[in-house]
Amino acid sequence: MRPIARLLIRSDGRLFVEGLTNPFVGLWPTSEPRRASWIEPHSWLLRLVFRGLRRLFGDCGKVAEWTRTWRCQWRVDFRPLGESFVVGPFRMRSEAVEYEAKFVLDWLCAKEGEIC
Numbered sequence: 001m002r003p004i005a006r007l008l009i010r011s012d013g014r015l016f017v018e019g020l021t022n023p024f025v026g027l028w029p030t031s032e033p034r035r036a037s038w039i040e041p042h043s044w045l046l047r048l049v050f051r052g053l054r055r056l057f058g059d060c061g062k063v064a065e066w067t068r069t070w071r072c073q074w075r076v077d078f079r080p081l082g083e084s085f086v087v088g089p090f091r092m093r094s095e096a097v098e099y100e101a102k103f104v105l106d107w108l109c110a111k112e113g114e115i116c
Contacts (some may be wrong), residue, residue: 036104042073042089
């Protein structure tokens, strides 16, 4: 089995896909890193606040770091991959990140017709 991509989980918790072959040809117009999902609070009220803060301050910096420490339930929204489902709740954000990494790897393998 040949590797098709590497999953990169950065220290700030963001997941990116680095292609050894380009699994995104035809999916996205560029080969720059793209978000695989949105990991966000499960509660609609916290999610609204979270999205507002991220829109104002972005995904990097002190505010983004602080939002990653919230003690709440988390969910994974796979719409950036073109999927139409959300998975969760997860008790901790790290569990959601772990689930996201496994799902994206399986998703990429299915797109390439590989067994991973």
